[in-house]
Amino acid sequence: MTEFNELSRQFQISDLKEQRADLHFFHASKEHAVAVLTSLKEKYGYTHLVFFTVVDHLEKNEFHLTYMLHNYEKHHDMGVVVKIARENVQMESIHHLWPAAATYQQEIREMYGVEFPGSPGLYENFALEGWEDIPPMRRDFDTKEYSDKTYYPRPGRESHDPREYMKENLYPGEAETW
Amino acid sequence: MSDNMNDMDQIQLFNDQGRLLNAGLPDEEKALFCDAAPQVDAPYRGIWEKFLNWARSESLWILGFGTGCGAIELRPLMTSRYDMYQYGVQPRPTPRQAGLFIIGGYASVKTMKRIVRSYEQMQGPKFVLGLGSCTVNGGMYWDSYNTINRLDHYIPVDVYIAGCMPRPEALLAGINELKKLIKEGKGENANKYAENFEWYKRNQKKIIKDWNMPDYNW
Amino acid sequence: MVKEKENSKFPPLVDGKSQYDLTSGKYLRVWQGPQHPGITGNMSLELTICGDEIIDCKTHVGYLHRGFEKLMERRKYIQCFPVVCRICVPEPDFNEYLFAACTEELAGIQIPERAEWIRTLNLEMARLTSFLMWIGGQAGSFGMGTIGQWTVTLRDYMLDLFEELTGGRIYHMYMLPGGVRADFPPGWINKLLDTLKTVEKTLDDVELAMMHNAVFKMRAKGLGIITPDMVDKYGITGPNARAAGVARDIRKDSPYLVYDKLDFEIVTGTKSDAYGRCEVRIKEMYQSIDLIRQIVEKMPKEGPFFTKLPNVLHWRIPAGHTYKRAECTRGEYGFYVQSDGSDKPRRTYVRGPSYTHAVALMEHLAIRTNIADTAGLMVSLHTYPPEIER
DSSP: OOOHHHHHSSEEEEEEEETTTTTEEEEEEETTTHHHHHHHTSSOOOOOEEEEHHHHHHHHTTTEEEEEEETTTTTEEEEEEEEESSSSSSOOTTTTTTTTTHHHHHHHHHHHHOOOOTTTTTTTSSOOSSOOOSSSTTTTTHHHHHHHHHOOOTOOOOOOOOOHHHHHSSSSTOOOOO | GGGGGGTTTOOOOOTTTTTBOOTSHHHHHHHTEEEOOOOOOOOOOHHHHHHHHHHHHHHHHHEEEOOGGGGGGHHHHHHTTTTTGGOOEEESSSSGGGGGEEEOOOBHHHHHHHHHHHHSSSSOOOOEEEESSSHHOOOOGGOOOOOOOSSGGGGGOEEEEEEESSSSEEEEOOOOOHHHHTTHHHHOHHHHHHHHHHHHHHHHHOOOOOOOOSSOOO | OOOOTTTSSOOOTTTTEEEOOOOSOOOOOEEEEEOOOOOOSEEEEEEEETTTTEEEEEOOOOTTTHHHHHHTTHHHHTHHHHHTSSSSSSOOOHHHHHHHHHHHHHHTTOOHHHHHHHHHHHHHHHHHHHHHHHHHHHHHHHHHHHHHHHHHHHHHHHHHHHHHSSSSSSSSOEEEEESSSOOOOHHHHHHHHHHHHHHHHHHHIIIIIIOHHHHHHHHTSSOOOOOHHHHHTTOOOHHHHHHHTTOOOOOSSSOOOOOGOOOOOOOOOOSSSSHHHHOOOOOOHHHHHHHHHHHHHHSSSSSSOBOSSSSSOOOOOOOOEEEEEEEEETTEEEEEEEEEEESSSEEEEETTTTHHHHIIIIHHHHSSSSSGGHHHHHHHEEEEEEEHHO
């Protein structure tokens, strides 16, 4: 992976992983992430921002910001993962590289509470309106509990863990052999 | 109906003259909007009401507001294969001209605010058709943080059509069922809304947090 | 930055945004949607107008937000399948395919060859169905209701085929990890070929009635021009980009399923305005019909269509993350799935093409168009709101 080797001489990047021949992931430090993205875009032809999202790792107390870039000449995808701590998260904005990124950042601010100073329209509503709880896509937000206490669930709906339910009703008394 | 009034935090709706407070509006806009609550419009007696009900049931004009994914089955219903015009049903662009509101599936909180507003702007007698399982009990999205579970807690519903998604034939059956109800004189849900106005309003205000419209939209 | 005339009726543009003062009384702010017949699905545009020209546009989405990505964190992999197809209503098959493909890649499952052919057939049928829906909307937004009457009925005939194959009209839940759920019913292929003939015949009429219509030409030509240099800036994919002459098609560039065994060319246009995009999409409909015929001809007639899976209720997917993409009618549709080794996905991200088309691009293109053309412009970008906010 020549791009990775060249970039690793300048920037703090690590853990290159090949998922497929046309898809690689690597980790970048928070300070160098935007610089890495800029050089991927300007120097290596990764001109298309496919998506930008966040994965919440609650047990490690980390957000994994995932930028996915695509190179149209080589038809290759590059995923850049940035690990940041979950408290008072701030990240540099990339709307100057791709104007469409402002929408992604607006959504992430609303769904995870990650701040991107300077991003246009950051504090406007995206999908929610009048939301007062913690950002809903965080792992510590329980959507069922919230729904039960807010939306008057109609009585009579039962839900079972399929594994337990099948064991009790379809194969009673059988030891678990699988 | 009053069972969950107790556990709800008491929101004040009326002032001491019995007019609506319109607390969500900025002060300079309060004078622009009406502050009267809706009133029960009693039906006529005897044959005249029967005639009116017949007329109402044969010209159901639906509001063209595709609130959810159920709207995708309205398009086949409007076009030549299922052709709802033969039942006297046609889409209208504005709430003022419409008499039937088809809630096309799940209603997120943001849409619910627009549904309430559009529903209140419709002129009575008005009817609501809940389309899809998600209006009955949340359906596929029963545990979602952003979709309501029971539509009849926010606006009165005449007919539910279960399914995800209901076929156009099911929709036609639902419309025929509604016609039957109207002809029997049971389509009085606009009056039910006026009678239980406080209960509906409290339920609505429980989920719609930034209420920046009048309490009752004329 | 555009150089303005001294006495222009428009406010000056700075970085593509108009500078105006609402209190001057010269400008008016109107909302188009969500309750509006000229809007695609449930979304709204906040328009600032000067006369009847739009000088500023802001897209508001989120009316259809159901929190799919959160709901999938609570469901086992196999329980996600009934949910995942509901993300994009008019074209659910791409969701099914991509989520199944991601799951298969993470779990290391190889699907039988015939399943790949059936999946491709299904996806091409979905493409044709979705385009038939779109063309009715495009014609309707310019005041030609007849074409909608024709094509939505044709779409219904396609849905009948789906129903016979999968059991569902709109949501199919047909592609599961390991292959597809059922084989073709007897006689289904012949019905499919017959329906394709009907579609092709009507499509000729549509092209004649729509693309050669003087009013349509006058209104659609020059509306919402996308230049090639905007393509990367705004992340434009699919027919919107191809109409601007950018020959990018995931089916050709990084072939998935069996697209490398099929014979087709990337359709490109010369100018991406509403008319040009329309031309490209109609060509793609013909192409789609051709592809379905090729698939029917080339696919293996016998063979397994499902591979045996471990018990799906106890299925734990090894930790890892992957991204899969497919070319849907509107552009690049993608799924990012991350597994942490448990029986539920840790994170699923859905990349819908409308995400960039309807928000950033629409806000840019709407400026200085006529307010009566907003609906036509919106439909010509072919956006479906449910995949924006999910």
